[in-house]
Amino acid sequence: MSSNFQLPRPLKRAQHLAGCRTVRVAILGQGAVGKTAITVRFITKRFIGEYDPTLETIYRHVSSVDGECVQFEVLDTAGQEEDAMLIEEKIKWAEGFIIAYSVTDRCSFDEVLRLRFLISHIHSGLKRGHNDAPPPVVIVANKKDLQYDRMVTTEEGDGIARALKCSFFEISARDSYEETVSVFNLLYREMATSGALSTFRRKVSSKLMDKIPRIPSNTTMSLSTRSFSLSSVKDFLTD
Template identity: 40%
Template sequence: MSGPGTESGTGTTLRPYLRRKKSSLGETKVAMVGMDGVGKSAIAVRFLTRRFIGEYDQTSESKYKYTTVVDGESVSFEILDTRSTDGDHGARDDVIRWADGFMLIYSVTSRKSFDALHDIKRRIEEGKKATHVPMVVLGNKSDMTHVRQVTNDEGARLGADFACPFLELSASEDVVKVVEAFHSLCREVVEYKRRSRTFLDRVFGLKKS
């Protein structure tokens, strides 16, 4: 795996606009999962640099760190751009344990990549031993309408079934939506952590009484 701040295979050094303000929302660890070829790397680099790059080395994983502002608060993202091993689509046990939230990505040009998200979600929930893990469903390559296999309505229904945000976009054209996707996942993670703390406070509070 390449080190934070580099993209494997391209020789391009990412220079995120790091801010020195301490993050009041803490660090959000994001795992980008889905079948190889759906555009995970393009989406990650679009978020980090606002640039679109079409070709990537799909044999190795990359991890990035990037600090930005979400809803007026400084947030440090750590992003893992996964690769599939033995058909797991990046949803390995070590990745699941590491991540706070998951970006479940499919290509609207591939029904197979869309259907794979059910198994990915199952792997994540089993690994986290939880039924509601922070995640966002993301349909990429929406500009390729002539070869579309998955409709926007189908993507929206899957997001509703998974009880998580859904966005459809084109990494090559929709930088605003790419940023929105990461911000939405950050909000999901923050809310999940808040609920978890509230639950623990109630449990320990009851034990102390």
């Protein structure tokens, strides 16, 4: 689905952001499928293969999609087993979703159906103006470079995406920055055309979401370690 792909034009750091549209994106999926690698590849162009899997972060990144200034707020979830309240808060927060799985892990592929159902179920209970359509979801099969370890075929990924009425990409975050960017560009286009961005903007009042660290894309912090004093958003569940 990368035939309409266009690289975002780099924006000057001093550019005033008042005219930028802010969009909230959550990346969901089991652990070790490459959610953080996809996110960091998108905002820094770098590939980093190892991360602390217990940390959750919201990255802020400004780019241009089809000539429009867009500030992405990307929630990189931990992908570990969590209770219903935790996942519900994250799904309520986001306006668009990437569900990622690894082509080398069939269990992560099997998780796609459950996550898509949760997104539809939770958002169906929210008041979102006159737009009753579910929020846009892009299904991403990562690690296609690991062909000898492949357990899920391209046809299977495309098939479940069609059944769930979602867009589908098979990418390698390791090998291609362009493929990674195309995922976010397409998701933004679907959010813009579906009306997801023109409906009433929900006020999310949540200690859980407020305490997830925010990192701008021009940070000097080492993204390879993400050494926060926050061990996990679960620590704040009882605040």
